[in-house]
Amino acid sequence: MEEVRSSTAWVVSHSFHVVVDSSGLEKAVDTIEGSVPKVEWDFEGIHYFDNGPLTVQYLFVLDALNFCFWPDKDLSYDNLALGLREAIQNDKSVLDADRLQKYTGPQLRELLKWPRPLPLEDERIRLLHEVGKELEKNFGGKAVNLVSSCGKSAVALVALVTRHFPGFRDHSVYKGHQVFLYKRAQIFASDLWSAFKGQSYGEFNDIGAITIFADYIVPAVLRYLGVLRYSSALASIIDANREIVSGSEEEVELRACTVYAVEKMRELIKIKYGKQVLSVELDLWLWSFGIKCPSLQHHRTLSIYY
């Protein structure tokens, strides 16, 4: 994920609205004494898992739709994970590639037992169709074939996913420079690694290469911890729940500074405490902390990427 690291570092060095506070960062690392509090994947008990290929199909579809829950205050990621789990439990063929290509908005709602239109529902449908079509065309309809062809490399998996599925190409242009974030592609690799406990379809020799997943929860946690500081203009937009346009400098800075800050945390933990930690572990700790604090204000951007 070299392109994610280098392009986000470039944003940090040109950032205006968001600053990575090195003393805040050091304090956060010292508070945990370099040991990332362990959080179990699926601590919520909401995901489908059968230790086989259907779990891979489930996680791929889940991460294809893993974005933008906030416009509906009652909707969260849990509804998606649980809704898809129940749908599979009722009908094992519900995520077959041919069926993915045919869902309509109302059918997806029915599948998730969601009583009203989902945020960005037309985009969710478009992405489901894209996943079904491309899986069928190049991977025999199965996400598991995507994973098997990656030689136990998470980096290769992210590259393959982003090459074949345009909806996963999470990048922006910032001050003329292309910035890569790849949140949903990386979270798919991480979900596999965590769910299968680094074995079978989750065995990746380079899981340490994955960066944090720049969503809207983790930046809010880093701000709360004093790791990120915002300009007063940006702080007032976020605190007033005003929308930030996708691709704006503010949005790219929020996401890029988040990736960079967590990479710096990793480095500092190594230097001060001699421990090698993964961004995936830091992510789960920070994210789970964030969703347990609903009072944390997060930025609001309509986006298919997170």
Ligand SMILES: Nc1nc2c(c(CN[C@H]3C=C[C@H](O)[C@@H]3O)cn2[C@@H]2O[C@H](COP(=O)(O)O)[C@@H](O)[C@H]2O)c(=O)[nH]1
């Ligand atoms: N950085 C990061 N962001 C993550 C996740 C996850 C779920 N990961 C699962 C994997 C194992 C665990 O047991 C988790 O269940 C979702 N999100 C993002 O959060 C936002 C949803 O927030 P709210 O509207 O409050 O539900 C939205 O942008 C969504 O894309 C993560 O792990 N890391």
